[in-house]
Amino acid sequence: MAPANSPAWRRAFDGVEGRVTPRLAATTSSPDFQILVQSLRQATRLVSSPVGNLAAWGLHVAGLPTHGDVRQLRRQLGEVQRDMSALRRSLEAAENDRPDST
Amino acid sequence: MRPLAPAVDAAQAIKREVWRTQLRARRGVELVARRPPPQVATTPKDEVWSLGKARLWRYRNAQVRQGPPLVLMLGLVGDSAIFDLHPGNSWAERLVAEGFDVFLFDWGAPEAAESDHTLETYLHGYLVPALDAVRRSAGAAGVSLGSYCMGALMALLLLGSDSTLPVRNLVLFTPPCDFDYSPAFLGGYRDGRISPSDAIDETTGLVPASAMRAMFRLLQPTADLVQYVTLWEHLWRDDYMESHRAVNHWAWNHRAMAGPAFLQLTQDYVQANALVQGTARLAGKAVDLARITIPTLIVVAERDEFVPRGHSDPLEEKLGSKDLEVLRVPGGHAGALMGSVARRLTVPTVVDWLQRHAAPGQPPTPTRSTDADA
Numbered sequence: 001m002a003p004a005n006s007p008a009w010r011r012a013f014d015g016v017e018g019r020v021t022p023r024l025a026a027t028t029s030s031p032d033f034q035i036l037v038q039s040l041r042q043a044t045r046l047v048s049s050p051v052g053n054l055a056a057w058g059l060h061v062a063g064l065p066t067h068g069d070v071r072q073l074r075r076q077l078g079e080v081q082r083d084m085s086a087l088r089r090s091l092e093a094a095e096n097d098r099p100d101s102t
Numbered sequence: 103m104r105p106l107a108p109a110v111d112a113a114q115a116i117k118r119e120v121w122r123t124q125l126r127a128r129r130g131v132e133l134v135a136r137r138p139p140p141q142v143a144t145t146p147k148d149e150v151w152s153l154g155k156a157r158l159w160r161y162r163n164a165q166v167r168q169g170p171p172l173v174l175m176l177g178l179v180g181d182s183a184i185f186d187l188h189p190g191n192s193w194a195e196r197l198v199a200e201g202f203d204v205f206l207f208d209w210g211a212p213e214a215a216e217s218d219h220t221l222e223t224y225l226h227g228y229l230v231p232a233l234d235a236v237r238r239s240a241g242a243a244g245v246s247l248g249s250y251c252m253g254a255l256m257a258l259l260l261l262g263s264d265s266t267l268p269v270r271n272l273v274l275f276t277p278p279c280d281f282d283y284s285p286a287f288l289g290g291y292r293d294g295r296i297s298p299s300d301a302i303d304e305t306t307g308l309v310p311a312s313a314m315r316a317m318f319r320l321l322q323p324t325a326d327l328v329q330y331v332t333l334w335e336h337l338w339r340d341d342y343m344e345s346h347r348a349v350n351h352w353a354w355n356h357r358a359m360a361g362p363a364f365l366q367l368t369q370d371y372v373q374a375n376a377l378v379q380g381t382a383r384l385a386g387k388a389v390d391l392a393r394i395t396i397p398t399l400i401v402v403a404e405r406d407e408f409v410p411r412g413h414s415d416p417l418e419e420k421l422g423s424k425d426l427e428v429l430r431v432p433g434g435h436a437g438a439l440m441g442s443v444a445r446r447l448t449v450p451t452v453v454d455w456l457q458r459h460a461a462p463g464q465p466p467t468p469t470r471s472t473d474a475d476a
Binding site: 006007010013017020021024025026028029030031033034035038071074075077078079081082084085088089092096 | 119153154213214215216217218227231234285286287289290293295296300304305306307319320321322323324327328331335
């Protein structure tokens, strides 16, 4: 809320915003709204999936990588990063456990 | 008697507003054209420890007069910059000036490599070694820990499951505890109508930062608009743009969260309310809040939109500390830590509490709940 010495346009904005926001927030933060958004997202995925498959087939015919291929690569890269990270943690733990470590 | 006075005043007001609007337009163009990075976290500090993406910094202070060293930390989804936002609005700057040896711990932004991380990985794998690093760097036997929001919940889990940790004092900023008081946007998760696993991205194994941001936006759908209007209103002021951009950078700079940690938080705490029910466990060990007997200060924001005050209230009864104080701040979740209320009330009270608990071996007069309603 703007202080009393704010310009008139700001006070007018705050008047409207103060009335609209609580109602809007009550709607958008309600579980029903979130479930609706989630359902819409699932429906979009369902519709776009066959289109994506067709596009992927076309790209593969042309010898080009698809979005799915990139995702697969990212997943594999993530697994390598995880292994490296676990190795590094074990190494550092072993370093710290050494009797001469400070 | 000046019959023309109202007309003169009106003309002056119009002239002033035209001048300010010219300045706003010029600075607005500059802001859009240059997009300079926000100046956050400018208090001088050095990295003293790191593991994976987690980092520990120590603020430079040639005149440390207060002990034990103080470690500041946040939860997994926020940027630790809130503790060093902007010169003049920085916890780190103020605490260093008061003679504290201040450390800042940051979990880092996770990527696919961290997608298997649980709360145990974060707490035992990163925070405990970081606390050891603080003790080594400062040559201290124990530390004070200041943690905000989800970071406070994580500190409670760690200290409630292990009373041998070298934490001597605890400051909990807006700590979540009783998830029966969760804001409405968590309602779908609470009643099980939304599956938390749906939020996890298959490829990375993370809940994306954009999803975290969207979750918070649901609670404040007009926040962006209000923020731009506020920026426009104050853009003519010399000192406003930098502080606005620093605050804005922090407020919307959410991080992704590792899927397993997110599932633990939603299933065990948001849904099962494990901390209040007494069923919380960390690495197989029961979390018992009564085990936390160190001096504790709880900072509660009276108008907290994310952690409503009822969330933190059970801690007064459940914590085992006999030296427990509660500071109630008349502000919102972020406002309790930054801005005018923080400068006027939160920072001075926390500094005073830390000073009173600074000298080891001289226990302060035990007090239980000191309300500071302003």
